[in-house]
Amino acid sequence: MQPFASSEPLDAARRQALHDEVHARPPEALTAPLVVTHWAMLADASERAASRAHLAELLAGRGQPAPAQDAVYWRADLGDFALRWEQHTEFVSWTFMRPLQPPEVLALQHGEPPNAAELAPAAWRAAIPGRALAGIQLWVLPKAGTDRAALVRHLLDERTLTGSNVISHSSELHTDMQLRPDGCVRMLVFTGEVAPGQVSPRRLGRLVQRLLEIETYRMAALLALPTARAASRCLAGGETELASLAQAVCQAERADEPALLDRLTRLAAELEGLYAATHTRFAASAAYHDLVVKRLHDIAESRIESMQSLHDFMERRLTPAMSTCRSAARRQAALSERIARMSHLLRTRVEIEQQQSSRELLAAMDRRGAMQLKLQSTVEGLSVAAITYYVVGLIGYLVKGAHGLGWPLSAEATMAIAVPLVAGGVWWSLRRLHHRIMGDAHHR
Numbered sequence: 001m002q003p004f005a006s007s008e009p010l011d012a013a014r015r016q017a018l019h020d021e022v023h024a025r026p027p028e029a030l031t032a033p034l035v036v037t038h039w040a041m042l043a044d045a046s047e048r049a050a051s052r053a054h055l056a057e058l059l060a061g062r063g064q065p066a067p068a069q070d071a072v073y074w075r076a077d078l079g080d081f082a083l084r085w086e087q088h089t090e091f092v093s094w095t096f097m098r099p100l101q102p103p104e105v106l107a108l109q110h111g112e113p114p115n116a117a118e119l120a121p122a123a124w125r126a127a128i129p130g131r132a133l134a135g136i137q138l139w140v141l142p143k144a145g146t147d148r149a150a151l152v153r154h155l156l157d158e159r160t161l162t163g164s165n166v167i168s169h170s171s172e173l174h175t176d177m178q179l180r181p182d183g184c185v186r187m188l189v190f191t192g193e194v195a196p197g198q199v200s201p202r203r204l205g206r207l208v209q210r211l212l213e214i215e216t217y218r219m220a221a222l223l224a225l226p227t228a229r230a231a232s233r234c235l236a237g238g239e240t241e242l243a244s245l246a247q248a249v250c251q252a253e254r255a256d257e258p259a260l261l262d263r264l265t266r267l268a269a270e271l272e273g274l275y276a277a278t279h280t281r282f283a284a285s286a287a288y289h290d291l292v293v294k295r296l297h298d299i300a301e302s303r304i305e306s307m308q309s310l311h312d313f314m315e316r317r318l319t320p321a322m323s324t325c326r327s328a329a330r331r332q333a334a335l336s337e338r339i340a341r342m343s344h345l346l347r348t349r350v351e352i353e354q355q356q357s358s359r360e361l362l363a364a365m366d367r368r369g370a371m372q373l374k375l376q377s378t379v380e381g382l383s384v385a386a387i388t389y390y391v392v393g394l395i396g397y398l399v400k401g402a403h404g405l406g407w408p409l410s411a412e413a414t415m416a417i418a419v420p421l422v423a424g425g426v427w428w429s430l431r432r433l434h435h436r437i438m439g440d441a442h443h444r
Contacts, residue, residue, distance in 0.1 A: 024072075024073060025073050025086055027202065027205035027206045027208070027209040028075075028082075028084070028097065028205040028208070028209070029201035029202050029204075029205050030097070030140065030201055030204045030205045030208055031099075031201050031204065032140045032141055032142045032189075032191045032193075032204070033099065033100040033105050033139070033140060033141045033142060034097060034098065034099045034100055034116075034139075034140050035097075035098060035100055035104075035114055035115060035116045035137070035138070035139050035140075036095065036096070036097050036116055036136070036137075036138040036139075036140070036208060036212070037095070037096040037097075037115045037116040037117040037135075037136070037137055037138075037184070038093065038094070038095045038096075038134070038135065038136040038138070038212045038215075038216070039093065039094045039095075039117075039128070039132065039134070039135050040091045040092070040093045040094075040132075040133040040134040040135075040216045040219070040220075041091055041092050041093075041094070041128060041129065041130030041131060041132060041133060042090060042091050042130050042131045042132075042133045043090070043091055043092045043129060043130035043131075047092075047129040047130045048087055048092055048129075050129040051085075051087065051092040051128070051129045051130065052066075052067060052069070052071070052087070054124075054127065054128060054129055055067060055074060055083075055085050057124070058078075058083070058120065058121075058124055059076055061121075062076075062078050062079070064076055064078070067085070071087075072086065072087040072088075073085070073086050073087070074086075080098060080119050081096055081097065081098035081116055081117075081119045081120070082096070082097045082098065083095070083096055083097075083120075084097070090220065090284070091130070091133050091216070091220065092129075092130060093212075093216065094117075094128065095212065096115075096116035096117040096119075096120065097116055098116045098119065100114065100139070100141075105141065105146075108139060108141075108151065108155075109146070109147055109150055109151055109154070110154070111154035111155065113137060113139070113155060113186070115137055115182075115184075132183055133216070133219050133220065133223075134185075134215050134216045134218075134219040134220075135182070135183040135184035135185065136184055136185050136186075136187060136211075136212055136215050136216075137180075137182070137184040137185070137186050137187070138186075138187040138188075138189065138208065138211060138212070139155075139186075139187070139188055139189070140189045140190075140191060140204065140208065141188070141189070141190055141191070142190070142191055142192075142193045143171075143172070143190045143191065143192055143193065144193050146190060148172070148190055151188060152174050152188065155186055155188060156174060156175065156176040156178075156186060156188065157176040157178050158176075159176075160176045160177055160178060160313070161174065161175075161176050161307065162174065162175055162176070162177070162307065162308050162309060162310045162312070162313045163304040163307035163308075163309070164301035164302060164303060164304055164307070164309040164310060164311075165301065165302045165303075165304060166189075166207060166299050166300060166301055166302075167191075167199055167203055167204075167207055167299075167300075168300070169302060170191070170192040170198070170199050171189055171190060171191045171192060171199055171204075171207070172188075172189070172190040172304070173187070173188070173189055173211070173299070173301070173310065174187070174188040174189075174190075175187040175188070175310065177313060177317075185215055187211055189204075189207065189208070189211075191204060206298075207299060210295045210298050210299050211299070213291065213295050214292055214295045214296060214299075214310070214314075217288045217289075217291045217292045217295070218288075218292050218314070218318060220284070220285075220288040221285045221286075221288035221289040221292060221318070221321075221322060222285075222318075222321055223281065223284075223285065224278075224281045224282055224284070224285030224325045225321050225324060225325060227278050227281045227282070227325075227328075228278075228282070228324050228325040228327070228328035228329075229324070229328075231274060231278050231328045231331075231332065232324075232327075232328050232331070234270075234274055235274075235328065235331045235332065235335060238267060238270065238271055238274075238335055239331075239335060241263075241267055242267065242335065242338055242339060242342065245260060245263060245264055245267070245342060246342060248260055249342070249345070249346055249349075254353055257346065257349065257350050257353075260346060261343075261346055261347070261350065264339065264342060264343050264346060265343075267339060268336075268339045268340075268343065271332070271335055271336055271339060272336075274332065275332055275336065278328070278329075278332070279329075282325055282326075282328070282329045285322070285325050286322075286325070286326070289318070289322045292314065292318065296310065296311045296314060383426075383430065384423055384426050384427050384430065385423075387422075387426045388419060388422045388423040388426055391418075391422045391426070392415050392418050392419055392422055393415075395414065395415055395418045395422070396412075396414070396415045399414040399415070
């Protein structure tokens with residue numbers, strides 16, 4: 001495979017696009033009190049294209065221009081709420097944000113949570129393309145004048161409640177990571193309003209963005225868990241089959257080896273198919289998990305007495321799931337290596353037996369060659385005798401005809417004298433022909 005090389009020149013426009021990547025998806029400048037509703041929708045290529053058209057439909061209804069065809073990020077201020085649209089490799093995120101009015105803050109304290117997406121048309125919200133991956137309802141409220149204990153008690157489940165200080169101890173984060181009937185996880189952030197606990201809009205925007213990413217990437221990482229469990233069942237069957245094959249190879253006769261090699265090849269093909277079906281998912285899961293860990297580090301949590309932090313919760317609940325995914329990936333690699341070793345062992349055994357058979361065949365050919373050489377020597381002797389007999393017979397006819405020309409010896413005497421001479425000549429001629437043939441074969 002040839003390495004990929006871009007044919008596009010690095011001109012000023014392309015350099016600018018590469019430079020602007022570092023500023024892609026900037027955080028919002030946010031102030032409390034506000035509510036954020038975030039949806040991440042799994043989307044294939046057609047659904048990602050449809051999501052851009054869906055966004056354009058909402059913008060057109062508010063008299064705003066549609067995003068560019070190559071846009072992967074768009075922010076729109078729609079008056080009573082703001083919308084942030086982002087397109088990722090596997091999902092599209094929709095983030096609705098709006099400030100909370102005093103009556104809504106009061107209602108929130110009484111357990112009546114408002115959301116930011118409710119101001120968008122209901123039919124439009126219901127038709128958002130894709131399948132829901134993650135949903136978050138996040139409320140940001142000032143510490144001053146807020147009954148934080150009552151809010152936490154009314155909005156969150158104390159059985160899985162987490163709490164921590166964030167943004168240099170100036171703010172508090174609470175969540176229970178429970179999925180509500182509306183498909184969302186709830187989060188509460190209480191911010192300081194006066195120095196030294198005052199939080200700037202940019203810092204608050206970065207915190208909110210990281211919290212949304214933690215939940216989104218957590219769910220994206222967990223997409224590999226069903227795959228890992230299914231793969232583990234297949235791997236268990238493959239490991240059992242390989243153990244059976246190893247035992248059979250130890251006890252196999254020569255006639256059994258082709259069938260064993262066929263079984264081993266089929267097992268290797270099945271494993272390769274499983275690897276092809278799961279490798280991308282496992283690799284993506286590892287990348288998403290790394291992002292979750294990085295975002296947890298970025299929010300710089302510190303403990304609130306007698307409460308577990310979000311990091312502790314993820315360490316206890318998410319890490320085992322990711323370990324299952326990594327274990328399945330490692331088992332795939334290990335089984336592949338074991339199959340390769342077994343295949344090499346069996347092929348080596350077959351090759352050694354083939355070499356032994358070849359040596360036996362060559363030895364048999366050598367024996368047959370030696371026998372043929374002996375037979376050839378015998379045939380050469382008979383050939384000398386036969387040729388001598390016929391040549392001497394011809395000489396006898398010649399001598400009988402030569403009597404009339406004055407040949408002094410009788411035919412019998414002449415034939416007797418000719419026998420050794422003819423036999424010697426025939427033998428010498430055959431030997432010379434034999435050496436010439438063998439010499440030509442040797443040179444070839």
